[in-house]
Amino acid sequence: MAAFSGCTINIKKLFIEPYHNHHQSEVRTGWIEIVCGSMFSGKTEELIRRLNRAKIAKQKVAIFKPNVDTRYHDEDIVSHNALSIPSVPILESRDILALTGDCDVVGIDEAQFFDGGIVEVCNILANKGKRVIVAGLDMDFKGNPFGPMPGLMAVAEYITKVHAVCVVCGDVAHYSYRKAASQDEVLLGETDSYEARCRKCYHL
Ligand SMILES: Nc1ncnc2c1ncn2[C@@H]1O[C@H](COP(=O)(O)OP(=O)(O)O)[C@@H](O)[C@H]1O
Ligand SMILES: Cc1cn([C@H]2C[C@H](O)[C@@H](COP(=O)(O)O)O2)c(=O)[nH]c1=O
Ligand SMILES: [Zn+2]
Numbered sequence: 001m002a003a004f005s006g007c008t009i010n011i012k013k014l015f016i017e018p019y020h021n022h023h024q025s026e027v028r029t030g031w032i033e034i035v036c037g038s039m040f041s042g043k044t045e046e047l048i049r050r051l052n053r054a055k056i057a058k059q060k061v062a063i064f065k066p067n068v069d070t071r072y073h074d075e076d077i078v079s080h081n082a083l084s085i086p087s088v089p090i091l092e093s094r095d096i097l098a099l100t101g102d103c104d105v106v107g108i109d110e111a112q113f114f115d116g117g118i119v120e121v122c123n124i125l126a127n128k129g130k131r132v133i134v135a136g137l138d139m140d141f142k143g144n145p146f147g148p149m150p151g152l153m154a155v156a157e158y159i160t161k162v163h164a165v166c167v168v169c170g171d172v173a174h175y176s177y178r179k180a181a182s183q184d185e186v187l188l189g190e191t192d193s194y195e196a197r198c199r200k201c202y203h204l
Contacts, residue, residue, distance in 0.1 A: 030126035032156040036138040036149060039176040040164040040196040044079035044109055047135040051085055051107045054131070059104040063087040064096055066113040071188055077109045080190065093118035100125060111136030112146035113186070119151040140185050141178035141194070143202075164196030168204070175202035 035046045054061050065077055067089035072078035077087045087107075090096055093114045100106050106125050111118060111134045122132045138153070138161070140146045153159055166173040173196035180193040187193060 030129045030131060031158065032122050032126050032132045032134065032152070033158040033160070034149075034153050034156045035133070035135040035160045035162060036153065037162040038139070038164050038174050038196050039137065039190075039194050040080055041162040041173070042079075042164070043135040043137075043162055044077060045081065045083055046160065046162055047107055047109055047133060048077065048079060048083050048085045050133050051105065054105040059131075060102060061105045061107060062100045062103040063107040063109075064090045064099070065109045066111075067091050068113050068186070069110045069188070071190060077107075090114075093121045096121050097124065100130065103130065105131045105133065108132070108134045109136070111152060112140075112149050114148055116148050116151065118148045119155060122152060123155055137176065139175065141176050141187075142185075143175060146185075166198035166201050167195045168197060168201035171198040171200070173198045173201075175199065177202055 033050075035043045037043055051061055051063060063077065063085060065087045069089075073084065075087060075089060076084040078084045085107075087109065088099060094117055096106070096108070108114075108118070108122075122134060125132050134152055134156070136149050136152070137146045138149050161174075164173040165171075175197045177195045177197040178187070178193060179195060180187060180189065
């Protein structure tokens with residue numbers, strides 16, 4: 001048994017979905033996880049999967065999205081394949097702090113639309129011992145880093161990049177190709193305005 005004890009501590013620290021025992025008096029450390037990628041890559045699916053597992057573990061979960069994202073539902077977070085989970089729409093990132101008092105896990109979707117303050121907010125939450133799971137587009141339709149995502153990725157402990165399927169050739173896609181004419185960085189939409197494309201087909 002003793003031979004395994006050091007190992008156990010390492011696994012507990014590295015395991016990305018810890019089943020926290022609320023009755024233990026150990027000091028809790030928080031951290032930040034990012035789920036990033038193009039549109040249709042499964043960011044929201046993965047966020048919902050992680051949050052549901054936390055709920056199964058009886059952890060207190062608080063979930064947020066920017067209030068501009070009303071594509072599928074005013075409040076729920078909804079994936080392109082119709083998975084959903086209730087969330088609180090947020091105007092300014094700092095509003096999250098007042099709504100996360102006693103929760104263990106904080107989930108944030110569409111993080112690219114938040115103001116730059118979201119980086120400090122996530123750091124504050126993680127420093128308070130919370131697990132912070134953030135999903136967002138790493139690149140806009142021009143292939144440029146999107147909003148606060150680079151800053152969030154810089155301070156995160158864990159980054160998962162998920163990929164879509166290129167709708168032109170079936171290869172791995174990591175670009176969000178915009179079909180609509182608008183050159184504004186923010187243009188809400190789904191398959192009406194965007195396609196997941198691989199590097200080759202993005203540059204066609
Ligand atoms: N080109 C595509 N590649 C992969 N999945 C796609 C594609 N187009 C539609 N989907 C659907 O989108 C789902 C992922 O949706 P979602 O989690 O909302 O993605 P994201 O949040 O990254 O935009 C997939 O499970 C699949 O059903
Ligand atoms: C690439 C890109 C996307 N958007 C918008 C389009 C959608 O409303 C969301 C992304 O949603 P998803 O859950 O990742 O599919 O962002 C944008 O405004 N600008 C862009 O460049
Ligand atoms: Zn392709």
